[in-house]
Amino acid sequence: MSQSPQELLAALRAAPPLVQCITNYVAMNIAANVLLAAGASPAMVSDAEEAGEFARIAGALTVNIGTLSSPFVSGMRAAIEGAQAAGKPWVLDPVACQATALRRRTAADLVALKPTIIRGNASEILSLAGEASRGQGVDGRDSVTAAEDAARWLAAQTGGVVAVTGESDFVTDGARAARIAGGSPYMPMNTALGCSLTGLCGAYAAVADDPFDATLAALAHFAVAGRRAHEGAQGPGSFAPRFLDALHAVTPEALGAEAEIRALESVGA
Numbered sequence: 541m542s543q544s545p546q547e548l549l550a551a552l553r554a555a556p557p558l559v560q561c562i563t564n565y566v567a568m569n570i571a572a573n574v575l576l577a578a579g580a581s582p583a584m585v586s587d588a589e590e591a592g593e594f595a596r597i598a599g600a601l602t603v604n605i606g607t608l609s610s611p612f613v614s615g616m617r618a619a620i621e622g623a624q625a626a627g628k629p630w631v632l633d634p635v636a637c638q639a640t641a642l643r644r645r646t647a648a649d650l651v652a653l654k655p656t657i658i659r660g661n662a663s664e665i666l667s668l669a670g671e672a673s674r675g676q677g678v679d680g681r682d683s684v685t686a687a688e689d690a691a692r693w694l695a696a697q698t699g700g701v702v703a704v705t706g707e708s709d710f711v712t713d714g715a716r717a718a719r720i721a722g723g724s725p726y727m728p729m730n731t732a733l734g735c736s737l738t739g740l741c742g743a744y745a746a747v748a749d750d751p752f753d754a755t756l757a758a759l760a761h762f763a764v765a766g767r768r769a770h771e772g773a774q775g776p777g778s779f780a781p782r783f784l785d786a787l788h789a790v791t792p793e794a795l796g797a798e799a800e801i802r803a804l805e806s807v808g809a
């Protein structure tokens with residue numbers, strides 16, 4: 541039986557999951573604060589000597605290629621091996637994977653390791669599926685709807701969940717699909733919020749039975765907090781602290797009441 545965002549946020553707050561985040565230098569502090577505000581316990585642990593050991597004790601692992609380098613890749617591989625050996629979920633954020641040969645190759649190698657969840661913007665998801673992408677560096681420039689078939693294809697390849705984010709979000713596991721509305725146009729003007737959302741997908745995956753339910757809950761939590769924070773914000777600067785406050789203030793009941801999740805009747809709907 542599926543678990544609702546309300547149930548999953550209650551579970552997360554009752555027992556804050558330890559989330560190992562191998563993320564980029566831009567996102568480290570921002571994502572840690574987002575996870576703490578939402579109710580999780582982040583740890584940015586990436587060196588290959590300890591990343592695999594840590595992944596075995598964490599509730600979930602998240603892997604982000606935003607500031608890519610060889611030491612990061614070694615740490616990612618060790619951590620994924622540890623997470624898989626311990627049966628822990630892991631989430632991939634393919635930041636700017638369309639941009640360079642190193643990123644295309646690394647992202648493809650990581651996809652081949654079958655992430656439990658992939659979360660990216662539309663340009664990244666199109667690129668991962670081998671399609672033309674208009675992404676500019678880390679910023680998405682394609683519409684979410686343009687990447688929905690790519691997401692379904694990727695989900696079928698990996699057996700995992702794929703989330704495409706943007707003005708409204710799309711989630712599929714190949715069989716089920718849903719759209720999530722909400723958020724704020726100030727969100728893409730705040731760096732590393734996508735990276736932080738990937739971290740939150742890991743937090744929900746740590747407490748959920750089903751990574752599809754976990755992804756819906758994480759995206760809904762962001763969408764509801766983003767919409768609340770937009771009210772009264774005067775721009776991206778004043779939005780940022782309001783967003784952290786809103787992530788913290790959203791109760792399980794409010795998440796249940798305010799989340800706008802629309803299940804699609806069947807794949808392709």
Ligand SMILES: Nc1ncnc2c1ncn2[C@@H]1O[C@H](COP(=O)(O)OP(=O)(O)O)[C@@H](O)[C@H]1O
Nearest residue numbers: 661680705706707723724725727728733734762
């Ligand atoms: N125009 C928008 N309106 C509302 N929410 C948005 C908009 N663009 C992005 N978001 C939200 O911002 C968060 C990060 O998504 P996105 O910007 O696509 O990721 P990334 O930063 O990796 O490119 C998601 O919760 C998404 O729903």
Ligand SMILES: Cc1ncsc1CCOP(=O)(O)O
Nearest residue numbers: 564566606678732733734735
């Ligand atoms: C600006 C930047 N440069 C390398 S990683 C990064 C952060 C990207 O964060 P997000 O994908 O969440 O916008």
Ligand SMILES: [Mg+2]
Nearest residue numbers: 635678734735
């Ligand atoms: Mg991103």
